[in-house]
Amino acid sequence: MATTLERLKQLFLAHYDYKVEQVTATTTLENLGLDSLDIIDFMFDIENEFNIRIPDQEFRVRTIQDMVDAVDRFISEQNIESSSHH
């Protein structure tokens, strides 16, 4: 099964015009040119992809690895079967 990082990468590539090598664990969202509005928009897609809900004020992420960690935490907290929809 694809890792959370892989699935997040795919999500980025589906929603933005980045090149695959631009999106790595250490990439910061700032490097990707994403502002707070973009991140709010992208959170919706993350919620759909991982079947989680991200509570307000609980998604303070700087890098993609931060995002992976947060998603994994929500998956375990919310007891969600981490299977891909695809």
Add this chain to the structure above:
Amino acid sequence: MKRRVAVTGLGIISPCGNDIDDFSSNLMAGKSGVRRISSAYSSLLSVKIAAEVDFNPFNYFTKRQVSTMDRVNQFALAAASQAWKDSEPSLDAKEKERAGVYIGCGMGGGSTIEDLYDHLFKHNADRVKPLTVLMVMNNASASYISIEYGLSGPCLTLSTACASSANAIGEAFRQVRDGYVDVMLAGGAEAFMTYGGFRSWESLRVLAVEDPEDPSKSCKPFSNNRSGFVLGEGAAVVVLEEMERAVRRGAPIYAELIGYGSTSDAGHITRPSLEGQARAMAEALKEAGLSPQDIDYINAHGTATQWNDLLETQAIKKVFDDYACKIPISSTKSMHGHTMGAAGAIEFVVSLLAIKNQAVPPTINLDQPDPECDLDYVPNIGRKGVKVNTVMSNAFAFGGTNAVLIARKMEE
């Protein structure tokens, strides 16, 4: 001091072409953009025709932009981009503060609203796309244009139904003329091709019945067998620029915008008024300092509803008197449909192209003239080699707002 205002750039997204050259040649050739509706819900409708824009947003925008802007915003930005490139106004930081955006739009992000309600009520969604508010709000198009080009003067959205973008251009003209700004991007956009939208127009009984032999011939302005308008969508944006600046930098000058008439019928919410329309035309002539004999072409509002075409004909006769029958008049809605909030701007562009090409586009599907609509509507075949120095473009709206623009060819 009143300054002169040049039109120095044109952009268009329309059912008859997504650039100025295509649009111009299609209209002159009498090619209709009306066809069967592509959406799946069309089978549910009694009227299954529309003038849709053939538009692949990925040819214009990033994935992010495509998913976070309504179709109407995409149309507006695409048209603005053409106009900007055409004009190349090259503004420095200071000049951008004296440049603005006026955009007309009737319904804002109509398809986003429909998607929203579909998710909520039909599919019981418990949450909706985070940028929904920004995709629905009617002023998003103007704001995105202002952001794209860094224009930090006035940025307004005018919503007067079918006159929206004629008002936007007219009011922008006055901003430049009266010295508040030096450059304006002005125009309009509409994309209200939704199931709810079609149902609403259908219930109001104003949509054209499909022509039994050829759906593309369904809109028949000024014809005895006209049955209503065909819903269209699209956008047009023009660059308005203070004349001395435009001349100094050698900008392409399509025409000088010289007159604007803005009136309200103050009568009935839908039924047009001869008086209101006539006053708008007369006021535009007065502001332009012209007499009726100076007008060489009128792009009529010409919706192909019973009331509009009859009253517009009578209003033109009232203003132009004996000269009315000598002016070529066309309703290009017969080809590009009724593009609502975009109509005034699209048809102003048609009028400017008449000056540029010294040719007037036809009113197509006019085989059975209405005896009460007895002016020269340029039936079916466009005319080339016509002297067109001065043009009038009419836009009359539900709500009773009337907006008329007059432009004149630049002397050589």
